[in-house]
Amino acid sequence: MGEKGVKFDKWGYQVKTFSDKCISAINDFYDQVLNYGRKRSIILEAPVHDGSCVLANTLAAYFSSSTHPSEALSFIQSAKSHYDESTDYEKAIFDAVSCLISEDRDDDDALQLHFKLLSAFPRDLLSLKRAQILCFYMGQPNPSLDLVQQVLRENEEEAYIHGMLSFPLLELGRMEDAERAARKALEINEHDVWAQHCLCHVLQYECRFPEAVQFMEECSPSWSSCSSFMYTHNWWHVALCYLEGHSPVVKVLDVYDHCIMKELDKDDATRPEVYLNALGLLLRLHIRGEISLFEDRLKNLAELLTDKALWYLEWQLDLLMLWALTSRNKLSDAQELLEGLKLRVSKMNDKKQKLMQRGVSLAEAVYEYGRGNDEHALQLLGLDFNACDYKVIGASDEQLDVFNEVWYSLLLNTGQATKVIEVIERRFESRDGVPFLWRLLEKGYLMMGREEAVRAADKANHLESAYFR
Template identity: 95%
Template sequence: MGEKGVKFDKWGYQVKTFSDKCISAINDFYDQVLNYGRKRSIILEAPVHDGSCVLANTLAAYFSSSTHPSEALSFIQSAKSHYDESTDYEKAIFDAVSCLISEDRDDDDALQLHFKVLRENEEEAYIHGMLSFPLLELGRMEDAERAARKALEINEHDVWAQHCLCHVLQYECRFPEAVQFMEECSPSWSSCSSFMYTHNWWHVALCYLEGHSPVVKVLDVYDHCIMKELDKDDATRPEVYLNALGLLLRLHIRGEISLFEDRLKNLAELLTDKALWYLEWQLDLLMLWALTSRNKLSDAQELLEGLKLRVSKMNDKKQKLMQRGVSLAEAVYEYGRGNDEHALQLLGLDFNACDYKVIGASDEQLDVFNEVWYSLLLNTGQATKVIEVIERRFESRDGVPFLWRLLEKGYLMMGREEAVRAADKANHLESAYFR
């Protein structure tokens, strides 16, 4: 205990509260967030023990913001009413979180506010795991792998670092190595949140898929390691659906959806629940595809119009930023309906999914929209463009059999002899990864 009414959290920061139970709930929440645990709701206990604690209310608002906006607003208002008597640390957290969860948030402002609360700790695995992710998103794969492995040296059960290392192995087309590593790590995921648990298995399934493993292996992951999560009482449905849909769309693009048709139909029925809508852009886009592809056009149209309406109510800066998300949503809607010409017109001939990070997705998650674009180009006779784009992509990543198959199709459409070479390369890769 420091001065009267001030306690210290597990990091040594001052928090204005008289309640040991309040501090305990805050510390438990830190652990749950950093470990992607499924008991993040522990933070809701903190303001129960001390309703005047600014940090307790602020973190409760952050936790509630994505699923219960009205509750989040109530927590923020409670925090704001005691802001003046809080510590500098609490003020910094309040300012950052308030900006982050605001409907008109400015991401640049939110980032700058977070830098004010950043504290380095070289001996914490979390620091290196969190560093690894932006490095890999910047394409610095060697540095990202080094940071992830450093985190795992400190704590081999750091789930985020495991996930980051899988990203690197997957990008470098080391698919069997990635699968073996993740399957060995998987026992440590039992306490993870629905998102982290199913997302790690999504990576495993993608490695099987990209490495041309039998599709029944992907089916097994989908059934038993993604959708099975919904059997748990504390499962978070949107987090599960996000990873399920991301996998199903890739299967559809590859012409492997036949084994999953009933699963997609059942999932599309669940997606008509409007409580799932507008929680995050990436999920909304994937739901648009599922709803349109299963001919639930009225639901899809309502979802799309709702996205446009929400953007129209944003400030000018945010509207301009989110316009990419709107155009991608429109294209996905048309793609799901089978209107390939219109979908391609919306995306254009210079599309690159990495330019659409505004929807809140990693490069790996966004790449499915590149694959949609490749398919649209082929379906509309743009073989020259497909060849140009994929050949350029092979300069950095040429170990995915599916891309060689697309290149083969492009060459065949143009009557070019290189189709034989592309087919041979695809055959070699398909037989090399999972024997």
């Protein structure tokens, strides 16, 4: 304990409070966020123990902002009323968070405030995580990397820093560096769930599917305390490795039933987070012509998605719901969801509107794709589409890639074989170990009457028999 009424959080920074329980709840919140725990609501206990603590109220406001905005406003007002008596550290966090959760926030301003905060308080890994999440939803991996590199020297031995380094590296295509960072994180803490996830990303991208599955299944006992998102997302990666590695589809079915949707049996499960991963998997199965075993599951899920409480929480989820609703012929619901997305964008400031126009065009294309209007969907996406340009919907490259697969399918379905061949051959310059892409290339060659179709088929056959025997 320092001067009267001042305690230190786990980073060693001063917090104005008399309450040991308040600072304990704050520290517990740090750990829950950084390891994607399901008890992040622990932060709501901090202002109960000390209603005048600025840090407690600010972090409670941040936690509540996405689901209970009125409560968040109350917390932020309480923090503001005690701002003058708080420490410099608390003031910096209040400034950054209040900008971040304001209704008319400017993302660039919020990001710069986090850069400033971390320059003064580089050991605050929660603020680093918060800033990286902001970068993720801005679709900006470069500043995310800059942020972690800015504070890396002060945190070399910290448990979470290297996993936080790994993710922007892999999003920037620096897979060797990303793998090295993830493995260093796991040397410090083998149960670092985010680092496990990052290493899986690398293994999956490099088409090391059996290695990725074995690694993740060995890690899976450490996921029991994870949030619904992280638990089901890690299993989504496992299912994708089975799918991309041409494992029997029943293995994918088993993961879907027992490791993704089973999460909903838990009393504290978060439905939208589960549905996001379930839908992302179902769409890939649909594209691959493997949806037949899952038809009843998709039908049941589409029924649940008519619940408007699920809408407009995440752009990526909204897009996947549009596909599910249209493909199950729930067109009125899908139309309402799409028009609602457009309306929300129309109310944004000019800068944000321009940025999110990509999200709107992708939503329109997915809507038409789900209805079977391939020509119109392709027209909306264009002939130079690249899903990685759509990071603003809040999705990783791996999550976005399903929309590339939609595009490939649209090209084939509309007779654009030359374009399919061009883009997939270019894709193989960096990633040529996915059997499904070789099958698409084979179709393109066959449509053009080119003898290279035999080579593509042979390559697909070889890969399909090589991964999971």
